[in-house]
Amino acid sequence: MIKELFTETTRTMKSSMIRELVASTRNIKGLISFAGGFPAPQTFPVETLSKLYAETIANESSFVLQYGASEGDPMLKEELLKWEGYDDITPDQLLITAGATNAIYYMSLALVEPGDVIICEAPSFLGSLVAFEALGADIQCVPLDQEGLDVVALQNKVEELQKAGKKIKYIYTIPDFHNPTGVTMSLKRRKELIEFALAARIPILEDNPYSRLRFRGEAVPTLFRIAHDEYANTDIVTEVVSFSKILGPGLRLAFVKGNKDLIERMCSWQQKVNIAPDNVSQRVTAHFLNRGYMDDHLKMCNDHYRPYLDKMLEATSKYLPPYIQYTKPEGGLFTWLWLPQTMSGDALFEQAKEYKVSFIPGSKFYPTNQEKFNSLRLNFSFSTFEQIEQGMKSLGTIMEEFKA
Amino acid sequence: MIKELFTETTRTMKSSMIRELVASTRNIKGLISFAGGFPAPQTFPVETLSKLYAETIANESSFVLQYGASEGDPMLKEELLKWEGYDDITPDQLLITAGATNAIYYMSLALVEPGDVIICEAPSFLGSLVAFEALGADIQCVPLDQEGLDVVALQNKVEELQKAGKKIKYIYTIPDFHNPTGVTMSLKRRKELIEFALAARIPILEDNPYSRLRFRGEAVPTLFRIAHDEYANTDIVTEVVSFSKILGPGLRLAFVKGNKDLIERMCSWQQKVNIAPDNVSQRVTAHFLNRGYMDDHLKMCNDHYRPYLDKMLEATSKYLPPYIQYTKPEGGLFTWLWLPQTMSGDALFEQAKEYKVSFIPGSKFYPTNQEKFNSLRLNFSFSTFEQIEQGMKSLGTIMEEFKA
Numbered sequence: 001m002i003k004e005l006f007t008e009t010t011r012t013m014k015s016s017m018i019r020e021l022v023a024s025t026r027n028i029k030g031l032i033s034f035a036g037g038f039p040a041p042q043t044f045p046v047e048t049l050s051k052l053y054a055e056t057i058a059n060e061s062s063f064v065l066q067y068g069a070s071e072g073d074p075m076l077k078e079e080l081l082k083w084e085g086y087d088d089i090t091p092d093q094l095l096i097t098a099g100a101t102n103a104i105y106y107m108s109l110a111l112v113e114p115g116d117v118i119i120c121e122a123p124s125f126l127g128s129l130v131a132f133e134a135l136g137a138d139i140q141c142v143p144l145d146q147e148g149l150d151v152v153a154l155q156n157k158v159e160e161l162q163k164a165g166k167k168i169k170y171i172y173t174i175p176d177f178h179n180p181t182g183v184t185m186s187l188k189r190r191k192e193l194i195e196f197a198l199a200a201r202i203p204i205l206e207d208n209p210y211s212r213l214r215f216r217g218e219a220v221p222t223l224f225r226i227a228h229d230e231y232a233n234t235d236i237v238t239e240v241v242s243f244s245k246i247l248g249p250g251l252r253l254a255f256v257k258g259n260k261d262l263i264e265r266m267c268s269w270q271q272k273v274n275i276a277p278d279n280v281s282q283r284v285t286a287h288f289l290n291r292g293y294m295d296d297h298l299k300m301c302n303d304h305y306r307p308y309l310d311k312m313l314e315a316t317s318k319y320l321p322p323y324i325q326y327t328k329p330e331g332g333l334f335t336w337l338w339l340p341q342t343m344s345g346d347a348l349f350e351q352a353k354e355y356k357v358s359f360i361p362g363s364k365f366y367p368t369n370q371e372k373f374n375s376l377r378l379n380f381s382f383s384t385f386e387q388i389e390q391g392m393k394s395l396g397t398i399m400e401e402f403k404a
Numbered sequence: 405m406i407k408e409l410f411t412e413t414t415r416t417m418k419s420s421m422i423r424e425l426v427a428s429t430r431n432i433k434g435l436i437s438f439a440g441g442f443p444a445p446q447t448f449p450v451e452t453l454s455k456l457y458a459e460t461i462a463n464e465s466s467f468v469l470q471y472g473a474s475e476g477d478p479m480l481k482e483e484l485l486k487w488e489g490y491d492d493i494t495p496d497q498l499l500i501t502a503g504a505t506n507a508i509y510y511m512s513l514a515l516v517e518p519g520d521v522i523i524c525e526a527p528s529f530l531g532s533l534v535a536f537e538a539l540g541a542d543i544q545c546v547p548l549d550q551e552g553l554d555v556v557a558l559q560n561k562v563e564e565l566q567k568a569g570k571k572i573k574y575i576y577t578i579p580d581f582h583n584p585t586g587v588t589m590s591l592k593r594r595k596e597l598i599e600f601a602l603a604a605r606i607p608i609l610e611d612n613p614y615s616r617l618r619f620r621g622e623a624v625p626t627l628f629r630i631a632h633d634e635y636a637n638t639d640i641v642t643e644v645v646s647f648s649k650i651l652g653p654g655l656r657l658a659f660v661k662g663n664k665d666l667i668e669r670m671c672s673w674q675q676k677v678n679i680a681p682d683n684v685s686q687r688v689t690a691h692f693l694n695r696g697y698m699d700d701h702l703k704m705c706n707d708h709y710r711p712y713l714d715k716m717l718e719a720t721s722k723y724l725p726p727y728i729q730y731t732k733p734e735g736g737l738f739t740w741l742w743l744p745q746t747m748s749g750d751a752l753f754e755q756a757k758e759y760k761v762s763f764i765p766g767s768k769f770y771p772t773n774q775e776k777f778n779s780l781r782l783n784f785s786f787s788t789f790e791q792i793e794q795g796m797k798s799l800g801t802i803m804e805e806f807k808a
Contacts, residue, residue, distance in 0.1 A: 001639065005515050005573055006514055006515060006669060008517070015672045016675060038471060044465050046461060049461050049465075049469070050457075050465075053458055053461055054454045054455070054458035055454075057450060057453050057454040058450065061445065061450040061454075062445035063654075065450070065453070065654040066442060066448075067653040068654060097678075098502055099678055099679055101676070102678040110410055110411065111406075111409050112411065127676075127679070130676060131676040131677075169409055203405075203406055203409070249469070249683075250467075250468050250470055250471065250684055252679070252680065252682045261407050262407075265410060265414050268417060268419045271419060271423075271531075272417075273505070273509050273535075274503055274505060274506040274677075274678065275531070275653075275656070276656070278502075278682040278685055279653075279654030279656070280457070281682055281685075
């Protein structure tokens with residue numbers, strides 16, 4: 001009976017296809033999986049967190065076990081502003097959320113009516129795309145190249161949409177170690193993007209789960225940082241930073257900085273959706289920062305991941321056919337393969353099951369009905385060196401068979 | 405600039421008025437507050453939780469710090485079904501959420517299009533009302549008496565709404581130690597409600613944060629339990645149980661049971677809104693139940709609260725004028741005063757500030773434009789005996805002055 005009462009959206013919305021893909025390989029014994037986006041458990045600061053949780057509850061129970069403010073723990077907010085080095089940003093420009101997905105959801109709730117446009121990179125993060133679709137957004141895609149989002153294509157797209165009378169609500173981008181492609185936006189491109197956004201008066205949502213996972217090379221400042229430092233603007237970019245990849249996704253913590261009115265409205269949504277993030281994990285994270293654990297911890301994470309990325313790139317070069325193009329990121333959790341136009345990542349996925357290898361076909365990172373098929377995403381953070389070697393060798397064999 | 409881009413709902417939605425009320429008394433030194441709904445910090449199982457958090461992270465880090473399933477921790481779900489004694493209910497009829505507000509939000513997202521009707525008790529829980537309003541629900545009220553929701557009034561209301569062509573999506577009720585009135589629905593009334601809902605094919609959302617906080621008297625089975633045991637039906641009632649009042653609101657944990665299809669769609673929303681609840685607090689709560697701490701803990705909570713409720717009722721009888729009617733609950737966190745028609749809880753609130761006493765005016769627990777003013781809510785869980793004595797004495801004086 002209750003099914004008849006579902007809203008149209010609830011009836012038709014998609015779940016993350018990745019879950020179904022992963023489920024379809026769950027019973028394959030000895031599977032080598034490059035599919036997920038899970039951080040390596042070896043990077044979790046287990047001892048420190050175990051101690052901090054015990055201490056925090058013992059010493060601050062009447063605060064951390066009690067209702068917290070929808071705005072987030074004031075101590076965590078203070079520590080975050082110190083950590084990022086923004087001494088002119090006030091706590092009311094910052095909101096703590098139950099993970100980055102949560103922040104992206106609130107921003108979209110605040111801005112998007114059904115039919116309004118969100119502009120995304122194509123491909124983009126599937127979790128955001130399914131949320132945008134569920135909110136009725138008209139998702140419009142702009143390609144990205146080796147320097148990141150193509151700003152010329154963006155300008156053309158915006159012009160076209162405005163001519164068609166569309167309401168563009170924001171531009172969604174993942175500038176650092178982009179999921180799924182691993183691409184990092186160049187400094188030049190970042191400035192072009194900000195200048196265009198300022199001129200066109202279109203807000204930018206900067207999704208930043210990976211910038212601290214840089215294994216080599218020089219960091220590029222975030223869009224928020226550039227807008228703040230060089231354009232004296234803290235409104236045009238809303239930056240979401242997740243703790244999932246640098247502390248542990250189980251904690252469900254992220255923070256978002258931006259325009260004060262927007263943050264206040266997102267907070268008002270948070271009050272209605274979950275009241276506040278977990279108070280214990282917020283305070284524990286505040287202590288983690290306050291005691292100066294983060295720098296060493298990030299160094300450890302990056303030292304851990306570096307050889308796995310190197311192994312993945314080495315095995316890609318060694319085993320995959322020369323007509324396969326791939327990105328060479330300096331951090332993050334993913335590499336990306338461009339296949340020849342005639343080769344489908346989805347077809348490869350099916351064939352790879354027989355070789356006990358798994359990945360995510362590139363088509364899963366496009367909005368519904370805008371899919372491209374000649375690509376796939378590889379995760380290198382959740383496999384051993386031997387698995388990467390063996391898995392990529394098998395993938396090479398499968399590709400040769402496929403081509404033949 | 406970004407304000408111009410807000411959705412209509414985002415621009416106009418209310419925050420919880422209770423926050424503003426509480427803010428307006430924040431600077432009153434020596435304030436005696438009966439306003440909040442906070443559980444007493446003395447009831448938090450600090451030592452046990454401190455130990456369980458440390459152990460859980462140390463022993464299960466690769467699980468609890470990692471991404472968890474949107475459905476919730478399988479161990480917690482198993483423990484919850486054992487705790488409640490439902491051996492025929494399967495884990496896919498159960499969802500873990502980031503607090504009860506979160507579950508209520510997902511259920512509403514799944515069912516309510518703008519303009520659809522949710523039927524509520526009047527008065528009702530403000531947190532739910534503001535969420536329903538933000539989702540565009542048409543909130544229709546039915547009064548409650550000493551036996552709880554008035555089912556005859558409900559039948560008339562439903563008939564009237566159906567004649568008007570309205571889509572009724574569900575009936576929202578808080579049967580045990582109702583917030584704000586403290587009323588517990590009688591067994592007879594519960595059966596009448598279920599029978600009506602089954603006949604009218606209208607789902608019930610049973611909000612149950614307080615049923616375990618019973619200080620005396622005999623428990624009445626939940627609506628879900630009655631539907632399950634006596635009508636062999638696990639679809640008509642969706643029951644949300646919160647851990648906020650019995651373990652600690654800082655943990656942001658609740659669980660919801662009901663129709664499998666509904667639970668699946670609510671889970672699909674959870675995936676988009678926050679991916680999953682905090683994985684650490686879920687597993688810690690699972691261990692708390694598994695090790696059998698809950699029974700003794702609840703006994704301790706109830707032993708703690710009982711004398712505060714008694715003190716509040718005694719002081720009410722002793723100090724308030726005889727024309728004030730009040731509820732005499734056997735549990736929960738609140739009592740409720742019915743004032744004479746000519747007396748406004750809002751006006752009393754302003755006057756009470758001068759006496760350094762605070763409470764929530766009854767009008768705050770009605771949907772916008774459906775307010776009644778001759779009532780107020782008193783919380784007894786967050787004050788000392790002396791504060792209750794002194795605060796109620798002052799309230800009596802204020803009422804006499806007001807009347808005069």
